[in-house]
Amino acid sequence: MTKKIKRKKKEQDKDFFDKVYGFVELIPYGKVTTYGALAEASGIKSSARTVGWAMNAAAGSNLPCHRVVNRNGELTGKLHFGDPNLMEDLLRSEGVAFTKEGNVVMSKHFWQPTNVAKKKLIRNN
DNA sequence: TGGATGACCTACA
DNA sequence: CTGTAGGCCATCC
Structure with a gap:
């Protein structure tokens, strides 16, 4: 993220990026979200892709981007951290459990930014 | 204005 | 499990 284009929309004054960043900052220590x-x-909700975009823009920021993984618990964005092992390393240092495949154990460390009841639950494990 | 890209998700074969 | 296909939305060119 370098420059944000000027938006004329009043409500959209802030990009949804800011919202995402806000939630990312709220991710507790040792927790991950998707x-x-x-x-x-x-x-x-329909576009998780754009969130990935926000993360890409937030790369190098103070945001704990390493706590954001995909639905499968895979560290799909590890390659964007400079070192492929950095993401996993950070999570491990926070006490996050990993599977032998190198994925986060979502059932233990998944943190949901919204309290809204979801019909879709983690089917992992 | 429209195509191309992306740290995704779901469904299906 | 791998590959293919569609969709979703923001951004860049």
Whole structure:
């Protein structure tokens, strides 16, 4: 994220990026969330992709981007951290459990930004 | 204005 | 499990 284009919309004065960043900052220590959850929390549940975009823009920021994984618990964005092992390393240092495949154990560390009851629950494990 | 890209998700074969 | 296909939305060119 370098420059934000000027928006004429009053409500959209802030990009939804800011919302995503806000939620990312709220992710507790040792917890992780998913792009889809952040997307829904930001109001674009249908597009988890754009959340990934926000993360890409937030790369190098103070935001704990390493706590954001995909629905499967895979560290799909590890390659964007400079070092492929950095993301996993950070999570491990926070006490996050990993599977032998190198994925986060969502059932233990999944954190949901929204308290809204979801019909879709984690089917993992 | 429209195509291309992306740290995604779901469904299906 | 891998590959293909569609969709979703923001951004860049």
